[in-house]
Amino acid sequence: MPDKKTHLLKLQASRRQMLTGLSALSLSPFLSRVAYADAPSTAAVNTTGLAVTDDTVTVGILHSITGTMALSEIGSVEAEKLAIAQINESGGVLGRKIKFIQEDGASDWPTFAEKARKLLENDKCASVFGCWTSASRKAVLPVFEQYNGLLYYPTFYEGLEQSRNVIYTGQEATQQILAGLDWISKEKNAKTYYLLGSDYIWPRTANKIARKHIENHLKGSRVVGEEYFPLGDSQFNSVINKIKLMKPDVIYAIIVGGSNVAFYKQLKAAGLDLSKHNLMTISVTEDEILGIGGENIAGAYACMKYFQSIDTPDNKKFVAAFKKMWGEKSVIGDVTQAAYLGPWLWKLAVEKAGTFDISKVIDASPGVEFKNAPEGYVRIHKNHHLWSKTLVGRARTDGQFDVIYETPELMEPNPFPVGYQ
Amino acid sequence: MLSGYSFNDLASIFVMQSFAGLILFSVFLLMALGLAIVFGQMGVINMAHGEFMILGAYTTYVCSYIFAQWMPALFGLYFFIAVILSFIVAGAVGMFLEWSLIRFLYKRPLDTLLATWGVSLILQQIFRSTFGAREVGVTLPDWMMGSWNLSETIQIPINGMIVIAITLLITIVIYGLLYKSGWGKQVRAVMQNRTMAGDVGINTERVDRFTFGLGCGVAGVAGAAFTMIGSTSPTAGQQYIVDTFLVVAFGGTESLGGTIASAFSISQARSILEFFLSGSMAQVLVLLTVIGILMLRPQGLFALKVRR
Numbered sequence: 001m002p003d004k005k006t007h008l009l010k011l012q013a014s015r016r017q018m019l020t021g022l023s024a025l026s027l028s029p030f031l032s033r034v035a036y037a038d039a040p041s042t043a044a045v046n047t048t049g050l051a052v053t054d055d056t057v058t059v060g061i062l063h064s065i066t067g068t069m070a071l072s073e074i075g076s077v078e079a080e081k082l083a084i085a086q087i088n089e090s091g092g093v094l095g096r097k098i099k100f101i102q103e104d105g106a107s108d109w110p111t112f113a114e115k116a117r118k119l120l121e122n123d124k125c126a127s128v129f130g131c132w133t134s135a136s137r138k139a140v141l142p143v144f145e146q147y148n149g150l151l152y153y154p155t156f157y158e159g160l161e162q163s164r165n166v167i168y169t170g171q172e173a174t175q176q177i178l179a180g181l182d183w184i185s186k187e188k189n190a191k192t193y194y195l196l197g198s199d200y201i202w203p204r205t206a207n208k209i210a211r212k213h214i215e216n217h218l219k220g221s222r223v224v225g226e227e228y229f230p231l232g233d234s235q236f237n238s239v240i241n242k243i244k245l246m247k248p249d250v251i252y253a254i255i256v257g258g259s260n261v262a263f264y265k266q267l268k269a270a271g272l273d274l275s276k277h278n279l280m281t282i283s284v285t286e287d288e289i290l291g292i293g294g295e296n297i298a299g300a301y302a303c304m305k306y307f308q309s310i311d312t313p314d315n316k317k318f319v320a321a322f323k324k325m326w327g328e329k330s331v332i333g334d335v336t337q338a339a340y341l342g343p344w345l346w347k348l349a350v351e352k353a354g355t356f357d358i359s360k361v362i363d364a365s366p367g368v369e370f371k372n373a374p375e376g377y378v379r380i381h382k383n384h385h386l387w388s389k390t391l392v393g394r395a396r397t398d399g400q401f402d403v404i405y406e407t408p409e410l411m412e413p414n415p416f417p418v419g420y421q
Numbered sequence: 422m423l424s425g426y427s428f429n430d431l432a433s434i435f436v437m438q439s440f441a442g443l444i445l446f447s448v449f450l451l452m453a454l455g456l457a458i459v460f461g462q463m464g465v466i467n468m469a470h471g472e473f474m475i476l477g478a479y480t481t482y483v484c485s486y487i488f489a490q491w492m493p494a495l496f497g498l499y500f501f502i503a504v505i506l507s508f509i510v511a512g513a514v515g516m517f518l519e520w521s522l523i524r525f526l527y528k529r530p531l532d533t534l535l536a537t538w539g540v541s542l543i544l545q546q547i548f549r550s551t552f553g554a555r556e557v558g559v560t561l562p563d564w565m566m567g568s569w570n571l572s573e574t575i576q577i578p579i580n581g582m583i584v585i586a587i588t589l590l591i592t593i594v595i596y597g598l599l600y601k602s603g604w605g606k607q608v609r610a611v612m613q614n615r616t617m618a619g620d621v622g623i624n625t626e627r628v629d630r631f632t633f634g635l636g637c638g639v640a641g642v643a644g645a646a647f648t649m650i651g652s653t654s655p656t657a658g659q660q661y662i663v664d665t666f667l668v669v670a671f672g673g674t675e676s677l678g679g680t681i682a683s684a685f686s687i688s689q690a691r692s693i694l695e696f697f698l699s700g701s702m703a704q705v706l707v708l709l710t711v712i713g714i715l716m717l718r719p720q721g722l723f724a725l726k727v728r729r
Contacts, residue, residue: 065554066546066549066554067656070549070554071553071554071555071556071654074554074555199700199701226699227699227700227701228699228700228701229700229701230700230701230704232659232660233660233700233704234647234650234651234652234660234661235445235448235691235695237440237441237444237445237578237581237692238438238441238691238692238695238696238700238703239695239700240441241434241437241438241441241696242696244434244437244576245426245430245431245434257652258556258651258652258654258656258657258660259652260652261556261651261652261653262650262651262652265580265649265650265651266578266650268566268567269566269567269568269578269579269580269581269649269650270437270568270576270578271567271568271570271576271578287555288556290555290556290557290558291555291556291557291558291652291653291654292556292558293558293559293560295560295566296566
């Protein structure tokens with residue numbers, strides 16, 4: 001039932017469209033519009049003043065391409081641009097080509113908020129693909145809620161959040177953690193665990209979930225140590241000695257950034273052979289291994305939802321297209337693939353809603369299925385996270401992973417896990 | 422936490438932990454030496470010190486790449502050539518920086534802080550444009566990786582021992598240069614009284630340039646050595662800069678001995694505390710202690726007694 005107000009908005013919008021339409025009228029018969037012949041009229045699919053024209057729709061890309069986070073976020077930018085290019089090749093969204101405006105968050109959280117405001121208020125983007133760290137997401141969240149924008153967020157993260165204006169295309173913590181712990185406990189008969197992490201919210205929350213799971217759900221298992229290191233710390237010899245003394249069955253490491261490189265190099269130098277000692281991580285993707293060096297981490301287990309080596313036709317097609325666009329040497333980690341899902345999920349939701357109007361796209365999103373995703377089938381849960389499978393991979397010396405386990409079912413996203421907080 | 426382990430286990434851990442402390446000491450000393458020369462001898466606060474280390478690290482990376490591509494037979498030895506090249510490259514860039522920028526700011530120490538910070542940003546962006554924002558993996562020859570098994574349960578990291586050796590060598594060379602050579606006398610003369618030193622015929626400008634170049638060159642060597650234990654990325658220098666300043670400020674800015682003593686005490690405190698507490702907590706405690714001591718002794722642990 002359309003109420004009076006939206007009706008009025010529609011009228012205004014259509015009047016504006018008519019004016020701009022008039023100027024183009026004299027030319028339009030000569031322009032080829034074959035591909036878009038069946039495109040619904042702009043007035044019908046854009047009632048809220050978004051940047052939608054008769055043949056284009058504008059979206060935003062908001063990542064750090066300078067500063068500390070650039071090394072992580074550039075892969076996401078590349079994946080999003082690839083997805084947009086592919087969607088455009090296949091006819092666009094509702095008969096309109098996607099144009100994107102890219103802004104640089106510059107690894108600085110206030111800058112992220114400012115650029116988000118620009119993309120929504122000035123550029124009227126129909127959706128935004130962006131952010132990487134939780135801190136940047138938290139910074140833009142109030143902006144997206146205020147302007148009723150739509151953000152596709154690609155990173156695996158700690159959970160404890162669910163916003164109407166965000167679709168989380170990465171895994172929240174329980175999806176990534178529980179399956180991996182169950183697997184290593186069963187397959188390796190692991191009883192003792194040593195938890196490590198960089199000192200900020202994601203590793204701390206993730207380790208809290210891991211600890212609860214180990215203590216309450218894995219019979220006879222216990223945590224023998226839990227430690228955090230400042231971001232960027234590069235000295236791990238003391239904790240490595242402690243690990244040698246305690247001899248845990250599993251080292252569970254959630255160390256990020258440059259510290260990762262130092263940690264694995266020192267682990268190897270200290271004579272801890274990862275082909276004999278179990279180490280499981282949820283923070284090392286193919287991207288990180290470029291810096292760590294395959295020979296330093298070979299043998300470690302990583303638990304996430306995507307590896308570049310997944311052996312399916314859909315993934316092979318994706319990897320080939322990515323390398324064609326961004327170079328033969330590029331590698332694709334979990335987050336990069338999750339970023340690639342963003343534009344596709346948005347396209348599917350828009351088509352389901354039949355309009356670009358953000359509220360309607362959001363309402364249409366739960367239940368949207370992406371059947372040919374590189375990682376396999378995914379579906380948007382009503383809590384705005386994705387149903388997806390979790391995989392365990394084992395690092396090889398060439399920097400890729402062998403997928404050695406896949407959960408039989410899709411893991412349900414559960415950003416507020418009861419009993420784990 | 423130590424109950425329930427055999428005596429043998431504990432003894433092994435004690436040995437390995439002592440080595441961990443020594444390695445950390447070497448790392449700190451190597452980081453701080455270059456800065457101590459520049460800061461202590463010249464009074465220039467070089468905020469770009471971390472970037473000079475990374476310059477050395479990237480030099481090592483380029484070397485490893487070249488050797489792997491064209492001279493695989495000599496790959497096992499490339500690291501030593503990389504260390505020397507790192508010294509030359511970082512030293513040359515340092516001298517150029519002194520000539521083009523620093524020498525105009527000697528009378529304005531606070532401005533050098535700002536200017537060198539700007540230089541650090543410029544260098545970071547140059548690294549990013551040249552090598553990409555991602556970390557680069559520096560491949561090491563096989564013999565430098567892994568550990569040396571002293572006994573069944575005691576393993577000593579080989580790369581740690583190489584760091585210790587490099588630090589020892591650099592310290593001895595610098596000590597010799599500063600305290601046993603004619604050039605060192607000139608440096609110290611300029612430091613104590615620039616006008617008088619100039620009056621007796623010392624070319625103070627040249628002394629400044631070489632001192633700054635030496636400091637930056639040593640930073641380059643440190644960066645080359647740290648490719649064995651840490652990451653190489655445009656912003657990795659920032660990881661080291663805080664610890665570096667901590668060591669130099671704590672040691673007192675005017676003596677080599679102070680820097681050594683300070684690196685030793687901070688590294689031992691941290692390494693021991695990290696073993697018994699968690700990583701973050703240990704660092705907080707060490708920082709608090711250092712701040713406490715500096716409040717009582719603002720000039721640092723060791724300060725030269727100079728009549729002013």
